[in-house]
Amino acid sequence: MSNLSSRTRGDALPTSARHLRLGVDLGATRIKVVVVEIDASGEVALRFSAQYPTAADEGPSAVAERLARYALDAVAEVGRVVGAGVGIPGLYRASSGEIEFLPNMPGAWRGFRLREYLTTLWRVPVVLINDARAFTLAEARLGAGKGHQTVVGVTVGTGIGGGLVVDGRLLMGSDGRRGEVGHQIVEVDGPLCTCGGFGCVEALAGSLALMRATGLASLDEIYAAAERGEKEARAAVARAAKYLAAGIANVVTLLRPERVVIGGGAASASRLLIASLRDMVARRAALVDAETYEIVAAELGPVAGAIGAALWSAEIDSGMCMDDVNDIPVSNVTRFGTLKR
Numbered sequence: 580m581s582n583l584s585s586r587t588r589g590d591a592l593p594t595s596a597r598h599l600r601l602g603v604d605l606g607a608t609r610i611k612v613v614v615v616e617i618d619a620s621g622e623v624a625l626r627f628s629a630q631y632p633t634a635a636d637e638g639p640s641a642v643a644e645r646l647a648r649y650a651l652d653a654v655a656e657v658g659r660v661v662g663a664g665v666g667i668p669g670l671y672r673a674s675s676g677e678i679e680f681l682p683n684m685p686g687a688w689r690g691f692r693l694r695e696y697l698t699t700l701w702r703v704p705v706v707l708i709n710d711a712r713a714f715t716l717a718e719a720r721l722g723a724g725k726g727h728q729t730v731v732g733v734t735v736g737t738g739i740g741g742g743l744v745v746d747g748r749l750l751m752g753s754d755g756r757r758g759e760v761g762h763q764i765v766e767v768d769g770p771l772c773t774c775g776g777f778g779c780v781e782a783l784a785g786s787l788a789l790m791r792a793t794g795l796a797s798l799d800e801i802y803a804a805a806e807r808g809e810k811e812a813r814a815a816v817a818r819a820a821k822y823l824a825a826g827i828a829n830v831v832t833l834l835r836p837e838r839v840v841i842g843g844g845a846a847s848a849s850r851l852l853i854a855s856l857r858d859m860v861a862r863r864a865a866l867v868d869a870e871t872y873e874i875v876a877a878e879l880g881p882v883a884g885a886i887g888a889a890l891w892s893a894e895i896d897s898g899m900c901m902d903d904v905n906d907i908p909v910s911n912v913t914r915f916g917t918l919k920r
Contacts, residue, residue, distance in 0.1 A: 599626065601650055601663035601703075602889025604710055604882070605642070607635050607683045607737060611885040612649050614657045617893055623721060625920050627657045628882050638686040639678075643693060647700050662704045662896055664888030665697065666713035668738070673755045676707055682773035683737045706888075706895050711740025712749065712758055713887030714877070718840045719744040720890055722878040727837040731830050732877075733760055734843035735823065735852070736798065738773065739781040745834060749894070761785070765825040780826035784819040786845065792818070798844045805851060820852060824859035831864040831872060842877030 598618065604611040614627040631649050635642060646665075654660055669681035669688075676694025698705045708716075715724075715732025724730035728747050734740040741760025743750045750757040761781035762774050769778025770788075782788060786798050792815035795801045804812035827839060839860075841853055853876055861869040877883060 598893075599658055599660045600889040600892050601654060601660045601701075602666075602713075602885040602887070602892070603646060603650055603663070604666040604713065604884035604888060605646060606633060606668060606710070606884075608633055609881075610646050610649055611882045612653045613882050613885040613889060614653055614660065615886060615889045623886075623890075625882075625886070627653045628885075629653065630881065635684050635686070639688050639691045642684075642686075643691070643696055647697060650701065660703060662706070662892040663697070663701060664706050664708055664713070664890070664892035664895075665693070666708050666710035666884045666888040667693070668710050668740075670709070670756065671707050673707075673753065676705075704892070704896070706892050707755070708751075708888055708891045709740070709742075709755060709758075710734070710884045710888075711760075712742040712751065712755070713884045713891060714740070714842055715742025715744060715758070715840070715887070716749050716890055716894075717879055717883045717887030718842065718877050719749070719838075721886065722883065723840045723875045724838040729834060729836040729838075731760070731827070731834065731836045731839045732758075733823075733827060733839065733841050735784070735841060735845035736843035737786045739779075739785050739823065739826070740843070741830075743830075743834065745836075749891075760826055760830060763826045763829055765822050765829075780822055783822035784826075789815050789819055802845065802851070816851065817855070820855045821859060824856050824863060827856060827874070828860045828863035831860060831867050835867055836872055839872060839874045840877050841874065842883060846876055 599614055599616050602613045610631045610633050612629050613625060616624045616626050633642060668683060670679040671677060672679055676692055678688045678691045678693055681688045694705050694707050711732060711734045714734050718724045718732055719730040730744040732742040739761025741758045743758040762776060762779045764778045765780050766778035766783060770782045771777055772779035772782035789801050793801050793812050795804065801812055805816045845852055853874060857874045860874060879886060
């Protein structure tokens with residue numbers, strides 16, 4: 580890996596006929612960077628994968644510059660790319676590429692023209708996608724949802740994110756905001772959520788709710804305590820799982836997916852969560868035969884969101900304008916095969 584200081588601010592990501600795609604997942608604590616190669620048959624090879632500290636408290640400009648330089652180093656090591664996708668932990672304007680709302684990132688992100696900044700610096704097409712939608716796309720195409728037409732992705736961590744692949748297509752809508760599983764109302768007049776609403780799944784089942792209930796500092800600590808049998812932690816996890824199950828049951832009833840894929844910090848921290856969700860969702864989604872769907876753990880690991888962002892770049896190029904992210908039908912998307920590591 581070359582040193583970050585070895586590249587100047589004006590360097591570009593060179594383009595080439597090789598089908599290499601850059602994917603970046605911007606998180607509150609870590610920035611994940613991948614480069615994938617997609618061949619003519621749709622096989623996807625992971626050519627580069629790394630994680631770096633975000634240092635989010637330094638503010639939007641410093642974080643964006645750091646993200647850009649991490650990507651430049653990746654491409655310097657692997658080769659030229661034809662496009663890039665960036666997953667962000669919040670909302671953006673699809674038409675302009677401006678950030679609207681990053682609830683768990685400090686600093687004045689609203690109005691920051693991230694896509695324009697990166698496109699100018701890298702000199703390749705850049706697309707934005709919500710990080711949970713990127714996770715869902717990757718798991719549906721290459722991971723735990725591969726081979727299934729309708730897949731729901733749920734990320735459980737600081738917040739509760741989601742994405743929907745229905746009849747083989749990632750649902751985005753004109754603003755990229757379809758699939759907000761975590762912002763269903765599951766308790767009328769419940770606690771205030773970061774979105775400004777009350778009683779959302781996220782407000783009741785996200786890590787902040789668990790940390791308030793237990794006094795512990797991280798999901799890893801909370802789930803470790805629950806697995807040891809500590810009463811307070813087990814009660815908090817059970818309560819959060821109840822609300823998360825209600826949200827998932829709503830989606831299962833509406834969409835009848837074949838797979839619900841659970842990822843994020845909480846899913847990786849505890850085996851208890853998915854087992855609990857299977858039972859509770861089955862009881863709550865009473866109109867859906869539990870044998871017609873499975874709730875499963877994600878398979879692609881912590882870089883799933885970055886891989887999904889890279890795939891989104893490819894799917895956009897396969898038939899959609901960057902500024903028009905309406906639903907992409909199956910006939911227009913790049914067909915992906917297996918992921919080679």
